[in-house]
Amino acid sequence: MLSPASLGPREVLHVGSAGLRARPVRVVLSALGIAIGIATMIAVVGISASSKAQLLQKLDALGTNMLVATPGQGMFGEEVKLPKEAPGMVGRIDGVRQVGATGDLEVSVRRSEKIPVEETGGITVKAAGVGLLGTLRGAMASGTWLNDANGRYPSVVLGHVAAERLGISRPGQQVAVGGRYFTVVGILRPLPLAPEIERAALVGWTAAGELLGFDGHPTAIYERSTDASVHRVRDLVPHSVDPQNPRNVQVSDPSSALQAKAATEGTFTGLLLGLGGVALLVGGVGVANTMIISVLERRHEIGLRRSMGATRGQIRLQFVTESLLLSGLGGIAGIALGAAATYAFAAAGGMPWVVPLWAVAGGFGATLAIGTVAGLYPAVRAARLSPTLALQAV
Template sequence: MRLAPTDVLRLGLLGPRTRKARTALSVLGIAIGVATMLLVTGIPASSGEALDERLAGLGTNLLNIHPVAIGDHQEPLPTTAVAMVARIGPVTSVSAVANLHAVARRSDLVDPNDGSGLSVLAARTDLLPAVGAQLSSGHYLSEATSRFPVAVLGAAAATRLGVPSIPATGGSLPQISIGNRWFAVAGVLAPVPLAPDLDSSVLVGWDVAGRLLDFDGHPTVVYVRADESTLDDVRTVLPATVNPQLPGTVDVSRPSDALAAKRATATAFGALVLALALVSLLVGGIGVANTMVISVLERRREIGLRRALGARRGQIRLQFLAESVTLSAAGGVAGTALGIGAVAGYAGWQGWPVVVPAWAAGVGLCGAVLIGVIAGGYPAIRAARLPPTESLGAT
């Protein structure tokens, strides 16, 4: 007679219910294997995510565009450069600054030619996210303040001009002289590792620079961030995009060396994860196979009795195969939970983001079931081939 699925499951649970200690050890073996696989995938993934965040802080996807000097002549970047670059699909952010060749002074009593080694730059309101800059105090330029005589100081510029910070409470803002005009200082930047030139710069709004400081609208440097996977392609098309008529007058910086390091790290992690995952699953499979072979040897009388009562060989095979799959599946579930918990705990201890690849959890569960089928195959066939008379006579 044909066994119903519920009967197969009941027979598969017969061995685990009657041999609880051995079942627990078998489940533990496969659980450790699956948990190990999740550990060797989750910990490198979490570490890699933390490394990616640190490398991203080094500007792996940041490109700088400058005009090229040909002899004594330098063709300026077009006034439409920012708008044209923003139309490139993989570009995520773009901004620009322009050197105004003006002098910034703490007071109008200072020598008009003494600029303290500072640059006065016209800056767009979207500059900070493009270069990864942060404010130390105060506020950055907005659409409203960029139309008025308001300035933001770089970290070094603030020190040289004697304005180290902007008070958080209300009150009058410090003032500096730029091009013999008074500007209120609204904010001070923290040091900018990706654009160190900004540290010794005084930033004013794009609009007010054109109205009060004779700015012609041509940017000096354009900052571009793009998707890392297409960064090389974006760099290739940037000169022709910025200046279609004279692409040779546009220079684009090469991607940061940190990007190459990031790609090499991802490759190394991938090879390590694959090797360790295969080893961990192999160890778990050997444990289940050993358990099932011993189970067949110990249960020969049971097998002989079932055969004498009419059980066919296929049903005996199905019984032991179901038992093997049950052990492996239970170990897979326990190992997945154990592995995720271990990854979360270790990543939290290291201060990393918790990353457990979904494919690893899926492979762990499916792999455990597959291991049960493979590991239980030979013992199930061996059990089905035992002659009833020989089995019943076993001691």
């Protein structure tokens, strides 16, 4: 008995791509739906991953080992003050590497004395210790930080938000603080972990006491410890600052907000992926429609191949292969478009460009699955055509 010749991978690829080569415009239009769906999915995952990577980079740069101790509330709601020696007490805790402190002042800062005192612009005035900048891992946009020399005189360092609101662009200008003029010696860069410092005018600890009536009690103590001792230090800070009433001291972690944001990044990714999946499904319907039309148009070809010995299985394989190639081309184009969109978004926002490998592999796998499903019915229909009837229809 005669047996039909088998088709190797090369022959299968050749016959499967014949329909695509003959109708390039239809191929482009059919693959476009698949490309849009995959591009949407890749871009959604890539943008979310890039944004999360940027947050993690910020956390690595800023560190998650900083704690802030502030006064709590007394048992009867009375005002609580931290001891003047509190920064030194915190600095003696084992594992603490850096300590900085600020103290709130009941004075206002204005561009000039002619501006009403009530118009504060949301800017506060704080006494600042010399070690504050290092503890916050801050940097100067311009000028210098407070030190033991300029911290004794009427000099002030402005947070970048405070400088913008006061209209100060460079050191050397003066602002009115508590009824007298202070010289701006520096302007800080943004401090994501200390937004209260960004909106503050900072004066030296000594000058605050001698010129502005500061009582020396800190209202916020910032400390940096080793990563391994953060949790232990957090438990020890209240007892070290106020051994008799540790409940009067509140300890917070400023980096927790960024950590929570990084953890929740991509909350809406599932919804957007669903929209991309709908677009991909619509593209799959378009591929199925294209394949059905292709079967109807190529009945003579199918009948001729069947009459020359091609089996039904080989006809099915031909059209499933054609559907897979069509979907695969759309998937490759969609991956490229999604990666390009992610790159453009990341470059515009100063983010690292991240496209997860699992998203690329999953997206391309989805296109192959869609192509298989979309081509299965047309392939079965083509295989069931009678060679005699197919040749007579021409």
